[in-house]
Amino acid sequence: MSGANSWLQRQRKTDLAELASYTGLKNYDALKKVELELALDEFLAENAATFQLDPKLANYYASRARTIGSPLKKDVDAPVERLKVARRRVNAVKAPEEPIAPTE
Incomplete structure (x- = not known):
């Protein structure tokens, strides 16, 4: 899997x-598709000030904002919460009751 933006992929x-x-x-x-993805990703990242407000590239920058500038970063040192699984x-x-044998 390449390191390019998922929207570009x-x-x-x-x-x-x-x-x-x-x-x-x-x-x-002359670039292959994967190489073109990486080249475009790098070029658009470097020129964000020029293209960020372009409606044709809005989906690219929106997906980039979700992955890079995510406000919900996971705390690596936080304990992992386990989900409670309802068990049946x-x-x-x-055991079947044994019949009482008559005593003599």
Whole structure:
């Protein structure tokens, strides 16, 4: 799995090439899809001030904000909470009563 943005990974290569052309990324024609994802991710991250308000790239920056600037970071040192699992009660099986043998 590449390290590119998940929104970029879901795009087709033709869509990525169109975005590269639209944003002014150079020398993208010979790149494979994964390489193009990484190049676009790096280029758009470096030029966020220019493209952040562009409606065509809004989904990219929205997904980037969810992954990088997440206000809900996990505390690594916090204890792990275990979920309580409701267990089904097992009914005890009664042994059949033995008939009392007549005593002589």
